[in-house]
Amino acid sequence: MRRLLALLFATTCLCAATRVLPNFTGSSEFESFLNDENLTSTKAEEFVGKNNRFIFTSDTKDSARVDAKRYPKDMAPTFEGMSLVESVIRFNETGNELALIIYSVGDNGEISEEAFTGMVDKITKALTKSYGNPTTPANAASVVVRAKALSWKCPAGQVRLEWSSTRANAAQKQSYRAEFIRVIASAISKNSPGSVKKTKWVAAEQLRTTPEGDKWITTVPMVDQGQKGYCAVATGERVLRYFGKEVDEHELAQACQTDSGTSGQKFEQQMKRVATRFGLRFQTYLSSVDERLIMQIIQDYTRAGKKKNGTPIPTQLQQSPYMFYEAIDTLNAKQLTEVREADKTGINKLDHAVRESIDRASPVIWCVQLGIIPEPDIPQAHGGHIRLIIGYNTKTSEILYTDSWGAGHELKRMKLADAWAETFGIFVMTPN
16 A cells, blocks of 8 residues: 555645846846856845845745746747756855756656756767867766766856766666756865755754744755745755755655655655765655555544544545545545544654654644645645645644745644644654
């Protein structure tokens, strides 16, 4: 049952409604950034003021992003004549970093090996023409997946072309899959992938408390997943960056074989592996494919359905509980909420996991099914989603959480019982 449930639980997330800015500042040809000697030192508000396609991803203004899907094709930012998928600049006192995503399977869909190689060759020739022969960096392009890289010195500092694909393997019934192509501009002193922040990480420095009873982690960076089913891997990136590890959602998407969503089982397996690679520990409090959890919900829902005015369990779940995640949207949300909120053991389990983790300044990776609890003004109404619990309030019996949907989703709150009603997975990464 565990295997079948894993195949049926996939996180599919949507982004907020798009809008096009009426007036633009700065060039739409983003290769021009490589010739800006001040790129890595420009302050955040000054940079966004000059280049207003970039929108801050959170109120901390530590990163800004351009989503190419906001624009008609003839208005989209480009790199060497190719439309960009997205662009993200991260502002840092040690030097800003600009990542230009030229291709990602989650945004563009699958392409042929020939087309993928042609894109890499075109960018290589363009950068070589501008900055001379490249070098092959001594450090890997990624510690998560097998990626390739070339590097050039440029007026901005250095520029790296990084790309990755999954090779065909007939024995494993695996076909070729192009993964990502990105260009990264940074200071020459840029740390190698996977490096740890120079500042020592101290748990107490990440936490804030208020007289009203809130206790939460204030330093989790925002990652805007964009208009694709990357909530799981965007959340993974947020946690890893919080602990000072350099990784992005595209690398994690390759590791987790994410396309329109991420398998719950694959996410759990791969995040354990990735955490180990980075010297972290991945702890499972509750797995989304735990058959005991699913069977208990089905039994409780069935009993509730037999009561006066109750809603019977759907026929497909009577016949096969393995179909739970496919059938969940057909359940009566109010009845399901009542069933889950009557599970005091489960509520206490969530409460324990949250308080234990937040007290040691570790965000909680929270797998939910949206649509069970009404949540107005969010860009996804139903389906599997992964978000982060970053705090709690014992006085109000609330959890504090955040979504990977960018600005406006940095800090939200929900009653603990309601949070349990939509909970189907709880994971935590901690330093070893």
